[in-house]
Amino acid sequence: MHIGKPILINGSPPGSGRFPCICTPLVGRTRELLLAEVAAVVAKQPDLLEWRVDYFQEIGNQEAVIAMAGEIRQAATGIPLLFTRRSTREGGEPTPLGEEQVVALITAVCASRTVEMVDFEMNSDTTHIARVRAASQANGIGLVLSFHNFHSTPSQEILSQRFAQAQRLGADVAKIAVMPERLEDVLCVLAATLESSQTLDIPIVSMSMGGLGSLTRLFGGAFGSAMTFAVGASISAPGQIPIEDMNTVLGILQKSMGKGR
Amino acid sequence: MHIGKPILINGSPPGSGRFPCICTPLVGRTRELLLAEVAAVVAKQPDLLEWRVDYFQEIGNQEAVIAMAGEIRQAATGIPLLFTRRSTREGGEPTPLGEEQVVALITAVCASRTVEMVDFEMNSDTTHIARVRAASQANGIGLVLSFHNFHSTPSQEILSQRFAQAQRLGADVAKIAVMPERLEDVLCVLAATLESSQTLDIPIVSMSMGGLGSLTRLFGGAFGSAMTFAVGASISAPGQIPIEDMNTVLGILQKSMGKGR
Numbered sequence: 001m002h003i004g005k006p007i008l009i010n011g012s013p014p015g016s017g018r019f020p021c022i023c024t025p026l027v028g029r030t031r032e033l034l035l036a037e038v039a040a041v042v043a044k045q046p047d048l049l050e051w052r053v054d055y056f057q058e059i060g061n062q063e064a065v066i067a068m069a070g071e072i073r074q075a076a077t078g079i080p081l082l083f084t085r086r087s088t089r090e091g092g093e094p095t096p097l098g099e100e101q102v103v104a105l106i107t108a109v110c111a112s113r114t115v116e117m118v119d120f121e122m123n124s125d126t127t128h129i130a131r132v133r134a135a136s137q138a139n140g141i142g143l144v145l146s147f148h149n150f151h152s153t154p155s156q157e158i159l160s161q162r163f164a165q166a167q168r169l170g171a172d173v174a175k176i177a178v179m180p181e182r183l184e185d186v187l188c189v190l191a192a193t194l195e196s197s198q199t200l201d202i203p204i205v206s207m208s209m210g211g212l213g214s215l216t217r218l219f220g221g222a223f224g225s226a227m228t229f230a231v232g233a234s235i236s237a238p239g240q241i242p243i244e245d246m247n248t249v250l251g252i253l254q255k256s257m258g259k260g261r
Numbered sequence: 262m263h264i265g266k267p268i269l270i271n272g273s274p275p276g277s278g279r280f281p282c283i284c285t286p287l288v289g290r291t292r293e294l295l296l297a298e299v300a301a302v303v304a305k306q307p308d309l310l311e312w313r314v315d316y317f318q319e320i321g322n323q324e325a326v327i328a329m330a331g332e333i334r335q336a337a338t339g340i341p342l343l344f345t346r347r348s349t350r351e352g353g354e355p356t357p358l359g360e361e362q363v364v365a366l367i368t369a370v371c372a373s374r375t376v377e378m379v380d381f382e383m384n385s386d387t388t389h390i391a392r393v394r395a396a397s398q399a400n401g402i403g404l405v406l407s408f409h410n411f412h413s414t415p416s417q418e419i420l421s422q423r424f425a426q427a428q429r430l431g432a433d434v435a436k437i438a439v440m441p442e443r444l445e446d447v448l449c450v451l452a453a454t455l456e457s458s459q460t461l462d463i464p465i466v467s468m469s470m471g472g473l474g475s476l477t478r479l480f481g482g483a484f485g486s487a488m489t490f491a492v493g494a495s496i497s498a499p500g501q502i503p504i505e506d507m508n509t510v511l512g513i514l515q516k517s518m519g520k521g522r
Contacts, residue, residue, distance in 0.1 A: 003444065183264065183455050183484060187448055194444050214517035215483055222476055223444060245513045252506045256475035 004197040004204070004224030007048075007173055009080045009116050009142065015047025018254075020205075020221030020228045022246055023048040023082065025236035027055040031068060038075040041232030044243045048227070050082040050119070052236050053105075054092040059085070060101075062108050069114035082144065083109050084119035090148035091177075091237060103128045107135040117142035119175070122166050133170045144205075145171035149178040153185035153208065159192035167202050173226070175205040177237065180212045189216055190223045197224025207239075214239040218249045222257060265458040265465070265485030268309075268434055270341045270377050270403065276308025279515075281466075281482030281489045283507055284309040284343065286497035288316045292329060299336040302493030305504045309488070311343040311380070313497050314366075315353040320346070321362075323369050330375035341377035343405065344370050351382055351409035352438075352498060364389045368396040378403035380436070383427050394431045405466075406432035410439040414446035414469065420453035421460075428463050434487070436466040438498065441473045450477055451484045458485025468500075475500045479510045483518060 006013040007021055014021055024046035028034030034056070041049065051072055058064040073081055085102050086092025097105065106118050110132075120132045122145040129145070136143045145166035154162075159176060166174030174196075180186050186208045193206040193216075203226035208216040217228050217239060229237065230246035267274040268282055275282055285307035289295035295317070302310065312333055319325040334342055346363050347353025358366065367379050371393075381393045383406040390406070397404045406427035415423075420437060427435030435457075441447050447469045454467040454477075464487035469477040478489050478500060490498065491507035 184452075187452055187455070187484075191445075191448055194448070211518045215480060215514070218514070218517070219476055219480060223448075239517070241513070241517050245517070249510055249513055252502070252510055253476070253479070256479070256500070256502050256506070257472045 002221065003194070004221070004226055005202065007203045007226045014080045015045070018047070018250065020226050020250075021047035022230050022243060023050050023227050024230055024232035024243055025050045025052050025234075025240075026072065027052050027234050027236050029055055029057050031071070034068065034072060035075060037233045038072055042076055042079060044232050046079065046230065046232060046243055048080050048082055049076055050084050050229070050236070051115070052084050052086060052092070054085050054095050059095050059097060059105070062105055065105060066109060066112045066114060069109060069112065073114055080116035081114070082117040082119060083115040086148075087121060090121055090123070090146075091150045099125065099128060103131050106132050110135040110139045110141050113139055113141070115141065117144055117173070119144040119146050121145070122147050122162065122169060122171075126169075129169050142172040143170065144173040144175050145169055146175040146177070150209070151179055153178045153180050153188055156188050156192045156195070159189065160196050163192070163196035163200055163204050167200050171202060173203050173205060174200065177207045177209055179210055180208045183212060186212055186215055190220065193220060193225050194223045209237055210239045214241055217241055218246070219253060221250065222253065263482070264455070265482070265487050266463065268464045268487045275341045276306070279308070279511065281487050281511075282308035283491050283504060284311050284488050285491055285493035285504055286311045286313050286495075287333065288313050288495045288497050290316055290318050292332070295329065295333060296336060298494045299333055303337055303340060305493050307340065307491065307493060307504060309341050309343055310337055311345050311490070311497070312376070313345050313347060313353070315346050315356050320356050320358060320366070323366055326366060327370060327373045327375060330370060330373065334375055342375070343378040343380060344376040345380035347409075348382060351384070352411045360386065360389060364392050367393050371396040371400045371402050374400055374402070376402065378405055378434070380405040380407050382406070383408050383423065383430060383432075387430075390430050403433040404431065405434040405436050406430055407436040407438070411470070412440055414439045414441050414449055417449045417453045417456070420450065421457050424453070424457035424461055424465050428461050432463060434464050434466060435461065438468045438470055440471055441469045444473060447473055447476055451481065454481060454486050455484045470498055471500045475502055478502050479507070480514065482511065483514065
């Protein structure tokens with residue numbers, strides 16, 4: 001029993017079907033590093049992989065990116081792939097691409113059907129969001145619309161508005177990652193998650209980052225967050241927890257909460 | 262690094278010194294069962310033991326209770342003992358003792374100095390509370406003033422008032438255990454804990470009970486709750502988690518939260 005809607009890939013929850021599902025980031029800069037990373041990470045059986053393409057040195061070469069996505073997918077042996085270019089504004093690595101080129105890249109990756117989901121930032125130009133939504137929809141690929149704040153945590157009201165904005169823009173999944181400055185901010189993220197997971201029609205994903213925020217990575221699922229990011233080989237955001245520890249805590253939590261009153 | 266004040270026994274945090282400390286209940290009905298329970302529980306190294314004397318068949322025999330406390334203490338090999346008679350009104354077992362007799366029993370146990378702390382309910386008659394406070398103080402024994410609601414969760418404001426009331430009545434530790442009806446109630450307990458742990462002078466202990474509430478047993482320490490109850494051999498309240506699982510989660514949490522931003 002859980003509150004919150006699960007993320008669906010071709011109609012089914014990915015991997016083991018657990019809630020929340022566990023997503024592990026890939027941050028290799030080269031083909032060789034990425035393939036080594038995939039091999040190490042797949043052994044730990046995450047439910048999803050997120051390829052953070054902004055770390056990839058060849059991001060400027062569309063064909064190389066698509067070929068790489070295909071190779072990751074093959075090496076991932078059935079684990080679905082989320083394709084993410086994070087902007088520097090929202091915590092990503094610097095790349096030579098302008099926003100037009102990013103939209104063209106995502107569109108091409110969608111057309112190649114080498115990934116199951118793509119991530120795009122909801123603060124992007126609305127025409128860009130519409131193009132990414134159209135390209136992903138045309139190819140049966142899920143769209144995560146995301147919002148990040150690496151400095152502070154907006155109010156519960158604003159967080160709830162962000163989740164709702166993602167749904168309004170046509171997202172299949174709404175994702176928010178924000179930085180707590182104090183423990184009250186962690187409770188704020190959990191409260192917004194609990195509220196929006198019950199009022200929206202799409203699955204939502206939330207996390208508070210950093211040391212304090214690691215609490216939400218471990219038990220945000222109990223409040224309706226459909227996915228949590230855990231480290232396979234290298235972290236992609238502050239506060240991420242090793243996948244082995246995540247598995248352990250989620251198992252204990254499920255056992256404890258399943259006891260009912 | 263943690264918020265919240267630690268529980269101190271003779272000036273030091275009990276056991277390993279971790280925050281929160283782990284307390285394991287003893288609920289045996291006879292001397293033989295209690296001694297077997299202590300042996301099983303001590304092997305798991307909780308920081309504190311709570312003897313729930315309302316389970317003890319000989320609770321009506323003051324000498325037998327004091328002798329038993331001494332035997333538990335000896336078997337506990339240095340783990341401090343919290344002596345608790347829980348009333349049926351707040352989730353305890355039925356006993357033949359009236360409130361006057363309970364106060365006399367606690368007073369006698371304090372005088373025997375066979376325990377390190379005693380628990381008394383803050384809803385008790387104020388003259389009874391004053392007598393228990395005087396007896397515990399005279400013998401250098403800590404006083405936990407506690408409040409339980411096994412049906413629902415009061416508002417954050419009322420929970421905060423309860424913590425403050427315990428401090429006003431002279432408690433060394435304020436403890437609240439309430440039943441959540443929904444996840445919002447769990448956040449309410451965490452928010453009240455966070456607030457009161459920063460505003461009061463004494464350590465506070467909080468928990469939300471049942472399956473939903475097990476979240477607070479695992480993560481309440483991060484929000485300032487100084488103690489969590491975990492099962493050694495038998496549970497004494499709904500939602501308690503095995504001590505092995507508690508150790509595992511607290512270890513992962515400490516590692517994760519220690520990372521800072």
